[in-house]
Amino acid sequence: MKTWLKITAIVLLVYVHTAGLLMDVPRLNILNETIRALYFHVPMWFGMVLLYLGSVYYSIKYLRNPSHELDVKAEAFAHVGTAFGVLGMITGMLWANYTWGSPWHGDPKQNGAAIALLVYLAYFVLRGSLDNPEQRARLSAVYNIFAFAAMIPLLFIIPRLTSSMHPGSGGNPGFNAYDLDSRMRWVFYPAVAGWFLVGLWISNLRLRFKLIQEKSSDTSI
Amino acid sequence: MKNILTLLRKEFILELRRKSVMAGLGLYLFSLTFICYITFSLRQQAINENTWAALFWLVILFSVVNSVAKSFIGERKGVFIYLYSVASAQQIILSKMIYNSLLAFLLSVAGYFLFAVFIYNPVTDQLLFMVLLLLVAAGFSVSLSLISGIASKANNSNVLMAVLSFPVVISILLMAVRTTGNVLNGMERAASSDELLNLLAINCIAGALAYILFPYIWRS
Amino acid sequence: MKNWSARFLTTALLVCSSLSTWAQEVEMADTLRAEGKIYVIVGIILIVLAGLFVYLFLLDRKVSRIEKSLNK
Numbered sequence: 011m012k013t014w015l016k017i018t019a020i021v022l023l024v025y026v027h028t029a030g031l032l033m034d035v036p037r038l039n040i041l042n043e044t045i046r047a048l049y050f051h052v053p054m055w056f057g058m059v060l061l062y063l064g065s066v067y068y069s070i071k072y073l074r075n076p077s078h079e080l081d082v083k084a085e086a087f088a089h090v091g092t093a094f095g096v097l098g099m100i101t102g103m104l105w106a107n108y109t110w111g112s113p114w115h116g117d118p119k120q121n122g123a124a125i126a127l128l129v130y131l132a133y134f135v136l137r138g139s140l141d142n143p144e145q146r147a148r149l150s151a152v153y154n155i156f157a158f159a160a161m162i163p164l165l166f167i168i169p170r171l172t173s174s175m176h177p178g179s180g181g182n183p184g185f186n187a188y189d190l191d192s193r194m195r196w197v198f199y200p201a202v203a204g205w206f207l208v209g210l211w212i213s214n215l216r217l218r219f220k221l222i223q224e225k226s227s228d229t230s231i
Numbered sequence: 232m233k234n235i236l237t238l239l240r241k242e243f244i245l246e247l248r249r250k251s252v253m254a255g256l257g258l259y260l261f262s263l264t265f266i267c268y269i270t271f272s273l274r275q276q277a278i279n280e281n282t283w284a285a286l287f288w289l290v291i292l293f294s295v296v297n298s299v300a301k302s303f304i305g306e307r308k309g310v311f312i313y314l315y316s317v318a319s320a321q322q323i324i325l326s327k328m329i330y331n332s333l334l335a336f337l338l339s340v341a342g343y344f345l346f347a348v349f350i351y352n353p354v355t356d357q358l359l360f361m362v363l364l365l366l367v368a369a370g371f372s373v374s375l376s377l378i379s380g381i382a383s384k385a386n387n388s389n390v391l392m393a394v395l396s397f398p399v400v401i402s403i404l405l406m407a408v409r410t411t412g413n414v415l416n417g418m419e420r421a422a423s424s425d426e427l428l429n430l431l432a433i434n435c436i437a438g439a440l441a442y443i444l445f446p447y448i449w450r451s
Numbered sequence: 452m453k454n455w456s457a458r459f460l461t462t463a464l465l466v467c468s469s470l471s472t473w474a475q476e477v478e479m480a481d482t483l484r485a486e487g488k489i490y491v492i493v494g495i496i497l498i499v500l501a502g503l504f505v506y507l508f509l510l511d512r513k514v515s516r517i518e519k520s521l522n523k
Contacts, residue, residue, distance in 0.1 A: 160374060
């Protein structure tokens, strides 16, 4: 990974965390000051989905042209994506506890996200239970692609069909229908980009770490 | 095409020869329904429509998972080698998907009948409900056939089958429960058309993906 | 750096002006902002972020060094 990308990530996140706390936000009932969660909680989900997409991309590439590195890459992306998802889940539960009154409120977005996490936990279980590395890479790539495709309706279609209390869906205050929305976008999109870059960085580290580990165990034998 | 038909015939003949497997599946379905009936002691206090839908689909899900799981798990090595020599991977997955869809549809109709007998039958629009059963059965078996292929390669395949399949079929299950809710609450047919179309779309995507991806599993 | 502080000042001014115009329709953490203690929070978060990034950079360097020594 290029150094300038890392520096971009740092600059973006420093900007996001200052502007996100200091800039003016729409004054909305119920949400109150927690509307700022948009800058800190939602990027976790976007980062998760983007990282999982990256994982699926490498899985597809692996099936077309098998190489050990692509498999490790897919695994690293899924791993970091899951970490982001867990963080998003915890922050979302904290927020829901104060806004909706209970940490788990049967919200379709929350449920969809939980299932996305389940899919990738199952992916790691599958990887753990196959011994032959070549077979493990191939089968987990197949499962990765298939499960991600099965998840798409869950993440993007069902929340739109169901009424939800989640900000940004139905008639609930999100950041779309209000006059300050464009200003919020100026913090929100950098936040997504910044966290995604950090995710890339960490998965890159994980990838290199894995490759080193395998190499050193090869040479010692 | 001819190969697929031959494979389908082979599946049916094998299935009819191993009557104990079919009987086992039927008994499984029956016991699940009976457990629902006993635990809720349903004849005395009727449950509402939504609970009926949830219970019904849970029973169907469990029995379909069990029936489809055996399409690759538990087959002897010889069967694999035989299949490998007579047909291509695409033909095998297609025949398995068609066969499993039929089996799952049969199971869900049987489950519906059992629910009508033991619990009660709140469905008024039979045709729509049958269409829904068919779509869901097809969706379940299409995605589970592939998962079963994956799980059969691993060591602890039975546990793995459950873990891998549930996240994948949840979207189908959710759609099914929602449509059933519509049907049971006496909504018009037009109200459920969105969900049915969604189900069909999910089935098509899952079927196409299973068709493309299966050769990669089969190769080993 | 000067640019940043100018930006803070303008946003602070904006917050103050919005205070008077919007009145207290919806409850927000306006006192926290008025007292300027919000900068303490911003400072804390930035320090945590900085620590995280320094850590990541050090980890990155360590991995690169091992990679180099393995490739020799």
